[in-house]
Amino acid sequence: MTTKTVCELCEQPGGTLLWQDSSCRVVLVEDADYPGFCRVIWKQHVSEMTDLSAPDREHLMATVYAIEAAIREVMKPDKINLASLGNLTPHLHWHVIPRYRHDKHFPQPIWGAGQRAGKPAFMPDWQARLKQNVNSRLSG
Amino acid sequence: MTTKTVCELCEQPGGTLLWQDSSCRVVLVEDADYPGFCRVIWKQHVSEMTDLSAPDREHLMATVYAIEAAIREVMKPDKINLASLGNLTPHLHWHVIPRYRHDKHFPQPIWGAGQRAGKPAFMPDWQARLKQNVNSRLSG
Numbered sequence: 001m002t003t004k005t006v007c008e009l010c011e012q013p014g015g016t017l018l019w020q021d022s023s024c025r026v027v028l029v030e031d032a033d034y035p036g037f038c039r040v041i042w043k044q045h046v047s048e049m050t051d052l053s054a055p056d057r058e059h060l061m062a063t064v065y066a067i068e069a070a071i072r073e074v075m076k077p078d079k080i081n082l083a084s085l086g087n088l089t090p091h092l093h094w095h096v097i098p099r100y101r102h103d104k105h106f107p108q109p110i111w112g113a114g115q116r117a118g119k120p121a122f123m124p125d126w127q128a129r130l131k132q133n134v135n136s137r138l139s140g
Numbered sequence: 141m142t143t144k145t146v147c148e149l150c151e152q153p154g155g156t157l158l159w160q161d162s163s164c165r166v167v168l169v170e171d172a173d174y175p176g177f178c179r180v181i182w183k184q185h186v187s188e189m190t191d192l193s194a195p196d197r198e199h200l201m202a203t204v205y206a207i208e209a210a211i212r213e214v215m216k217p218d219k220i221n222l223a224s225l226g227n228l229t230p231h232l233h234w235h236v237i238p239r240y241r242h243d244k245h246f247p248q249p250i251w252g253a254g255q256r257a258g259k260p261a262f263m264p265d266w267q268a269r270l271k272q273n274v275n276s277r278l279s280g
Contacts, residue, residue, distance in 0.1 A: 048220050050209050061201055068190050079230060080188050083223040087239055087247035090219060099227055107227035109251040 009091040010045050018134045023056065024063055026134060028127065033104045033118040034097060036075040036130060040064050042092040049084065049092065060094070063138065067096045070133040074126060081109065149231040150185050158274045163196065164203055166274060168267065173244045173258040174237060176215040176270060180204050182232040189224065189232070200234070203278065207236045210273040214266060221249065 008014070015027030018038065029037040040063050042052070049057055068080050077098030084094050099106055104118030123129075148154070155167030158178065169177040180203050182192070189197055208220050217238030224234050239246055244258030263269075 048208065048212070049222065050205055050212065050220075057201070057205065058198070061197070065190055065197065068188065072188070072190065079225075079227050080190075081223070081225045081227070082189065083221070083225070083249075085219075085221045085223070085249055087219050087221070087249070109223075109225055109227070109249060111249040112252045 007045055007091050008089050009041055009093060014039055014041055014093070018131050019138050021138075024060055026063065026067055026138075028130070029095075033120060034110065035120045035122055035126060036071050036077070036098040038067050038071065038096045038130075038134075040067055040094040040096060046092050047086065047090045051092070060092075064094045064096060066137040067134060070130060070137055071096060071098050074130045074133050075122070078106075083109075147185055147231050148229050149181055149233060154179055154181055154233070158271050159278050161278075164200055166203065166207055166278075168270070169235075173260060174250065175260045175262055175266060176211050176217070176238040178207050178211065178236045178270075178274075180207055180234040180236060186232050187226065187230045191232070200232075204234045204236060206277040207274060210270060210277055211236060211238050214270045214273050215262070218246075223249075 013027055015029045017025060017027055019026045024040060024042050027039050027041065029039055031037050042060055046052060064082065071077065071080065075098045078101050079099040081097040081099055082094060086093065097110060102119050104114045104116060105112060108115060153167055155169045157165060157167055159166045164180055164182050167179050169179055171177050182200055186192060204222065211217065211220065215238040218241050219239040221237040221239055222234060226233065237250060242259050244254045244256060245252060248255060
């Protein structure tokens with residue numbers, strides 16, 4: 001019997017695809033409490049930022065900043081949270097999370113105990129607008 | 141009566157200083173459960189990465205990568221966690237956190253409920269070695 005280690009982010013997209021190139025992809029995370037929560041996933045299976053070459057780091061972070069800018073423009077959050085953790089899935093990926101004073105965990109990080117029922121309330125077309133904004137920043 | 145809003149990271153160092161230049165400083169966080177936990181703090185009071193110019197972002201992240209590399213070399217963690225949150229203190233700063241399978245929260249982020257008593261056990265000189273490693277990478 002052989003044991004095969006499966007990496008979730010090698011095997012699955014990790015969310016709804018918004019944009020990709022040959023190096024990385026941007027997905028929308030399915031989280032009813034956090035509309036607009038995106039992940040930027042490096043396609044190659046590496047663990048840490050310092051496992052990438054300097055140009056690759058720069059490319060990945062330029063993508064993260066474009067997503068931050070798109071989320072700020074479309075979702076108008078009170079704060080952006082950026083995090084590269086990967087303790088459960090050690091495949092390099094960035095969380096880009098719009099935060100609001102009324103959200104489920106504010107001002108705590110989203111990974112702790114909820115403070116209240118979140119009240120995400122956005123126009124029905126936010127997802128299309130976010131995808132369009134991301135693509136106008138990254139494609140072309 | 142006037143109300144003055146005080147920013148903790150404008151007023152205080154935020155930890156034990158390891159290195160600084162005119163733009164940012166690196167401090168060691170006082171956290172008995174997380175030896176080696178550093179913060180990279182942008183000195184100017186801005187909130188988000190996309191509030192910085194591209195060269196400033198690059199400078200800040202080059203510092204973050206140097207700290208990640210120093211922590212990996214000196215502290216030999218199982219994983220690095222990077223995060224820019226700032227919900228409580230919206231003054232741009234990066235957490236650079238060495239994580240171990242036996243630490244208090246692993247594999248969860250350090251901001252949730254503890255999973256166990258952490259067992260940080262390092263040689264008594266880790267702090268001096270980390271400071272030396274950081275400075276050899278950043279001072280030139």
